[in-house]
Amino acid sequence: MQWSKIKSRYEALSAPCFGGTLAVHVTSYSKALFDIGAGWITYDGVEVVRLMTPSFYSLNYNLRPETLDFGSAVHACVFEPVETLVTTADPVVRGLFLLDRRCGRRTYERIWCEELHPFTRDSARFRSEVEGWAGGAE
Numbered sequence: 001m002q003w004s005k006i007k008s009r010y011e012a013l014s015a016p017c018f019g020g021t022l023a024v025h026v027t028s029y030s031k032a033l034f035d036i037g038a039g040w041i042t043y044d045g046v047e048v049v050r051l052m053t054p055s056f057y058s059l060n061y062n063l064r065p066e067t068l069d070f071g072s073a074v075h076a077c078v079f080e081p082v083e084t085l086v087t088t089a090d091p092v093v094r095g096l097f098l099l100d101r102r103c104g105r106r107t108y109e110r111i112w113c114e115e116l117h118p119f120t121r122d123s124a125r126f127r128s129e130v131e132g133w134a135g136g137a138e
Contacts, residue, residue: 014100026071
């Protein structure tokens with residue numbers, strides 16, 4: 001499936017609190033000497049969460065390279081069942097799911113913990129702030 005269709009479907013699944021102004025972006029830097037890319041999310045045109053995906057991170061943070069594939073993570077959020085998204089160990093998929101309308105407050109609270117991957121934690125804090133939720137992410 002084309003990236004533009006996956007992007008549109010993911011953005012349509014964003015939580016109502018975002019009012020349709022949440023956008024997901026992905027890029028790769030093909031002229032770089034190593035595999036590098038980025039994925040980021042904007043809210044009202046302002047970048048709120050970013051993930052860089054060079055090999056450096058997979059070596060230093062013990063994450064598999066496919067774990068840091070932002071485009072594949074967006075695809076998983078669109079097509080995987082909710083039960084899979086709630087229990088996934090993939091920090092990128094988990095962070096994206098926290099911004100999804102299918103992730104309500106109880107699910108959010110079940111996922112939230114201080115030891116989350118930085119991308120997941122930033123997504124959780126952002127959702128909590130926009131929703132006005134007190135508790136876990138503050």
